[in-house]
Amino acid sequence: MTNSGRSSFINRRDFVKTAAAGSVAFSGFPSIVPSFVLGKNAPSNQINIGQIGCGRIAQTHDLPETFKNKNVRIVGVSDVDRSRQQGCKRLVEGWYAKRDGGSRSVDIKEYDDYHDMLANKDIDAVIISTPDHWHAQPAIEAALAGKHIYLQKPTSLTIEEGRQMSDAVQKAGVVFQLGSQQRSMSPWPQFKKACELVRNGRIGKIHTVKIGLPFDPAGGVSTEMPIPEGFNYDMWLGSTPYVPYTIDRVHPENPHDRGGWLRLEQFGAGMITGWGVHHIDIAHWGMDTELTGPIEVEATAEFPTTGLWNVHGKYEARARYKNGVEMLMGDYPNGVRFEGSDGWIFVSRGNVGVTASDPTSGDNKAFQASDPKILGSEIGQNEIHLYASPEQHQNWVECIVDKKETISPVEVAHRSCSACLVLHAAMKVPGKLYWDPKKEEFKDNVEANKLLSRPQRYPYGTNYVQYKKG
Template sequence: MTDPISRRNFLASSALATGALAAGAVSAATPSPHPRPRHPGPNEQITLGFIGTGGMGRGLINTFKRFDDVRIAAVCDVYEPHALEAVSTSGGNPDVYDDFRRVIDREDIDAVVIATPDHWHAIPSILACQADKDVYCEKPLAWSIGEGSLVAKASEKHQRVTQMGNLIHATDNYHRIAEIVQSGCLGKITKARVWMARDGKSDFLGTPENGTPPAGCNYDMWLGPAPERPFNPNRFTFNWRFFWDYGGGFLSDFVCHLVDPVLWGMKAKAPEFIVASGGRYALDDNGETPDTLEVIYRFPTDWQLIWSLQTSAPHGFRGRSSGIEFVGTKGTLHGHYNDYVIIPNPGEEIVEPEPTLPRSPGHHREWLNKIKSRELCSCNFRYGHELTAVGHLGNIALRTQEALQWDSGAERFTNSEEANGHLFRNEYRKPWDLPKV
């Protein structure tokens, strides 16, 4: 993990990146010109670069390194211990960087895997698409609705093979729930509910004092486009998701998992009305995002979705810490990641449909296969944007305390300019800005 060769590579690449930035060699918003790469053939290796190698990033390295047709050429993280641990995890000798643009600039890399905090999803994803790299990006797709829209547009404009890291989507159980709902055997669906019930103990952050970034951390690069803030341990690894500068709390973190079978099963794209209420009521710490939240979404075809989050509820809800429910005129389906049960209404007999949806070879294998075939992935960035936006809409309704009308075609709120102000970050910290798409 602390191999001196890997450490030398990391320090050399850091010095190279610093020199390039000082000379203005690479714009923060415009990638270097790239010739369109040759796509790997069916029997050829795919060369990957990893951007963000914390816990999730190293988990993805562990997953992808098991495929015989994958070569890991580069890893990148602004925190040196994470970058060097990624080298050890890879089982090889990838080059090490602390500036993601050095990875994107490499012509030998076919595709990149992005597992940074949410506020660092959009810029690398767009630049990678513009550099003709295929992209796997962890969920949620982007920090805001506006960013997600640009990421999806960039992937389509440059014809990239993309997959958002929503791996439960590939399971047989989620396919089965979606095709049951689509079949109509539950009758007309009038309500869907997804919920999370937390014990509260594991979510308590405390109130540590501001301090100095740990050794080996390029904190300025970690902040990137987010506002300048003093370093606080709770704003750093993992807990960053509970601060509005970098994430959107449990709603942004889990919407892609829990709401996925709802949009999929209902063949829905976006709600038209959103109202929310909640706050950080149970936890007395320095976190910002809600620990208690109810969001109601009304969809155009006369049904609604309810998101429920409750902290200090170790007993769960309906006996489960999280779950999914569809209420139909003939019966109700309760489900979760790995199972489901159907409860018929009195006097109703529900016959489950035959399988209709093609199954996935696995979320990560699917992306690799599609890189070679140049076909659309099931969690491509357009779908990822639609799914992620549901979470952002709920958070915007909470933060504005308004009942919002949403025009999904225009991607604008029709009744609130304050809400429209949340579609993008008010100001991107220099020298960072969103690339033009």
């Protein structure tokens, strides 16, 4: 796979101008009329979906959950690692063959370059299950191509990228869903119930939220290794600097194992975004701060001094919001604890994970309160009832059909990620930082504001959004 097939580039200024005009029929893409909008008499009323990224989360979570929806069809897969791409193709074809009793053959199209997938007018939507540094760019390009988007968290590598992506998706008018599945009823109904109880005053006036996250280990071997055959390593690095290939920097041969990129700041911020997006998203839901962010933050963190992996280890962080609530993060039980004037509620995943490699608390104490009666409290008809989603992927599909907003729309998704990135900046810059959630910049702190964006390695990155001419 090479970049020779890309005929044109646009810079950020041109992209913003185009997006602002509300045009999704961008010069390289035909106008898309998904089959389902034509009604029951259409030649096909199914939603055709392409899978971008074919690793652990795609094969063990995103695809299996999407398969459960009867009116969708996975029609293509794309990955820069051809072995993973072919494994994903076999997975999808095998599933359909089993479902149909082997009555018909299925041929899933492979794309070495996802831009070719986005140019396919027969594809209505894409699932993006790539590493963190490859989230914002394909999401922007999918929006410009008129594709509906399911994006794994976190939304972006930087706050600037996240803002570009949110603006592009909103202006394109496509249906966006973030993989923040703790909001949906399956498999964890306790998160919605906890937030409803908090929002309806069952623990009095909320004043503190405590969040516990797992930590990443130090380690990793940095010795350069030959790049595997069939792996487009240059494209995998994307907008980040070129560094020698080593398996601990990328991903293991087993596509179901966690990749080393999760533990490298070149490709992400570590657990503060990896799991922090999940828990801060729930905190925002319960605090009613989904479309804003903290106004004051400070943090300290331990960073490895040996080995390849360099994301934060143990840390302590504090964030204060305009409504007066303080959010504390550190060595607490894995989950979210809301504390109010009349009691507290703790909610977590318990011992239920999404993938086999997910860290869990190892017990069933996923929903607790200072008084057990709080948990059984019914939400009255005239009280606050939060958005009810049966399952994250199902909600996305239903919203595509019904042309409605999902439970995790793009701006809410961006704000949960940006809060994490603000705290990550506080780990790097000593002292108290003051954040302006409207301008999305730190007040009077040049060093902290330098962390809002990163240089991008041309031709990759959101500043060089790429498209193909038809």
